[in-house]
Amino acid sequence: MRSSNYDKFPFVLVAAEADACQIGWPAIVGALQKALQAAPTVPTHPLVLAVECYPGTNLKQLQQELTQALQPALCLVADDLYQLPAEIDALVAGPLTDDPVFGRLNGLTVADFFNPQQLQQAQETLAVAAGKLVVIVGTGATLVHPTPAVVVYADLARWEIQLRQRRNEIANLGSTNFGEKASLKYKRAFFVDWRAADRLKKQVLPRADFLLDTNGPAAPKLVRGADLRAGLAAAVRRPFRVVPFFDPGPWGGQWLREVCDLPEGPANYAWGFDCVPEENSLLLGFGEARVEIPSINLVFAHPRELLGEAVHGRFGTEFPIRFDFLDTMGGGNLSLQVHPLTEYAQDKFGLAYTQDESYYMLDAKPDAVVYLGLKEKVDFPTMLEELQRAQQDNAVPFPAAKYVNEFPARPHDHFLIPAGTIHCSGANAMVLEISATPYIFTFKLWDWARLGLDGRPRPIHLEHGAANIVPDRTTAWVTQHLVNQVEPVGSGPGWREERTGLHEREFIETRRHWFTDVVPHHTHGGVQVLNLVQGTEALVESPNGAFEPFVVHYAETFIVPAAVGAYTIRPHGSAVGTECATMKAYVRT
Structure with a gap:
């Protein structure tokens, strides 16, 4: 292992002035009062402040603070106008399916959650509040009254939502399932809540007068919508990093704790999410204040500048490349797994594309291996029988070494894993996973007879997995096509490039x-994602000064938007005089 200056809180500077961000409820309410006073009024209409909320926002606190300070004639909570929880459960049952992990992507919207009669009654109540201040809060507030005088978007990071789910602080949208398992709440949020809320966010955020950062209940932060949009416009024209987060797991290791200087609390850190824009956050700097927003907001706001025309045309407002860490250093094997083939992902889950991926070895101990592909002349039906037997009786472990190749893993090895290939990282390895981004579609085949952190067996997806393992990806084919397929493609003074x-x-x-x-680089009109895989730090610069020089440290992932064009990377600080290395990923066009 090695130490680094890994930055856990990278940010994009938007404004140097501290007063561009209002912190705490007194300052926030003061700014809203000024905006309401300046808003055009129509005597025959109510003066409406609509606070559109991402699911998971603390509505009780929000309602209390605003009504106490503003003293509106009426305060409506959009969520109170939804259908009954049992009706919403029936609405979402189809997309959720009865699988404990996987559902189906769908077209549900926030509008589908409303009870039409209650919504109409609320709108009739608004009609008789002419000339009076009305506050509407909740997910769908702007659907209750589509033309408010002032619009606030109360946003929340995905990681913070997951933490609140685990603490049983929040239920799913329109539900009362506070005490349900966190994994099931996450599943419902992933397939229903977040999809519906993001559809509405795309409509509301571009016209919001303010953005309210609700991640820290004790210190909420408010910025003007114009400043938010200026920050997003600035971010998309320079290299940047999203805010990483880390999570323990049953096989987790200790490498991330040391290298990334993580807290001692958890027993291990299994995952490090360093570039998953739908899951990660983006920090915007306003003076000394940091405003946290979901980084997917940037994808929604500037897809062409960020992704490039060809990538946007293919993927829409999805960020298709994921970089994350899998730490088994001092831990255990990952679950033996496989990802769905494209047609299976489309048919079963409504996905446009599947999770092809690769393992790049940032570090490895001498005994580290990667399990990849089947051995030659494997009796496939017998293997499936033995997998099934192992699920039914933990005393009869699955003999993985009998069926699956074990390739020695060394630092800087690269193992390619197209969907349908059985695989997993073994213990004592540090993997930089470079993959496509359908997020959660991993079929576990065998989990080494261990329990999850909650003391329960983790779900096994043998039926899904059996339908997707490609039997002819055996030793010879895997060795020829998937292990260290390194090809020199270019060089220059002080650098060389390999595919x-x-x-x-x-x-x-x-x-x-x-x-x-x-080293000269160019985006060639498409987004690029890089990680500094060797060297203490490097400097990313614009040849024409289009953006401020950007420092990255060992193991940090950073995004270079398509709009950047030409850029260079060179050793910096203590790395000067040493050999550094970056791994770069982009979409083939």
Whole structure:
């Protein structure tokens, strides 16, 4: 292991003035009062402040603070106008299915949650509040009254939502399931709540007068919508990092704790989410204040500048590349798993594309291995029988070494894993996972007879997995096509470039640069994601000064928007005079 200056709270500076951000309820309410006073009024209409909320926002606190300070004639909570929880359960049952992990993507909207009669009654009540201040809060507030005088968008990071789910502080949208297992609340949020809320967010955020950061209940933060949009416009024209988060797991290790200087509390850290824009946050700097928003907001606001025309045309407002960490250093094997083939993902889950991926080894102990592909002449039906037997009786473990290849893993090895290939990382390895981004579609086949952190067996998806393992991806084929497919493609003074994959079935291209001097790069009209896989730090610069020089440290992932065009990378600080390396991923076009 090695230490680094890994930055856990990277941010994009938006404004140097501290007063651009209002912190705490007194300051926030003062800014809203000024906005309401300046808003045009129509004597025959109510003066409406609508606070559109992302699911998981603390509505009780929000309602209390606003009504106490503003003393409106009426305060409506949009969520109170929904259908009954049992009716909403029936509404979402189809997309959720009865599987404990997987559901089906769907077209539900926030409007589908409302009871039409109650919504109409609320709107009739508003009609008789002419000339009076009315506050509407909740998910769908702007659907209750589509033309408010002042619009606030109360936003919340996905990671904070998950933490609140685990603490049983929140229920799902329109539900009362506070005490349900966190994994089931996450599943419902993933397939229903967040999809519906994001559809509404795309409509509301571009016209919001203010953005309210509700991640810290004790210190909420308010910025003007114009300043938010200026910050997003600035971010999309320079390299930037999203805010990483880390989570323990049953196989987790200790590498991330040391290298990323993580807290001692958890027993391990299994996952590090370093570039998953739908899950990660983006920090915007306003003076000394930091405003946290979901980084997917940037994808929604500037898809063409961020992704590039070709990538946007193919993926829409989805960020298709994911970089994350899998730490088994001092831990255990990942679950033996497989990802769905494209047609299976489309048919069963409504996905546009599947999770092709690769393992890049940031670090590994001498005994580290990667399980990848089947051995030659495997009796496939017998293997499935043995997997099934192992699920039914933990005393009869699945003999993985009998069926699955074990390739020695060394630092900087690169293993390619197109969907349908059985795989997992073994213990004592540190993986930088470079993959497509359908998020949760991993079929566990065998979990080494262990329990999850909650003391319960983790779900096994043998039926799904059996339908997706490609039997002819055996030793010879895997060795020829998936292990260290390194090809020199270019060089210059003080640098050399190698192609390391991915497989032709995968849409992501990866390039590794080794360098002791300045390396020229260009986005060529498409978004790029990079990680500094060797060297203490590097400097990313614009040849024409289009953005401020950007420092990255060992193991940090950063995004270079398509709009950046030309940029360079060189060793910096203590790395000067040493050989550094980056791994770069982009979408093949």
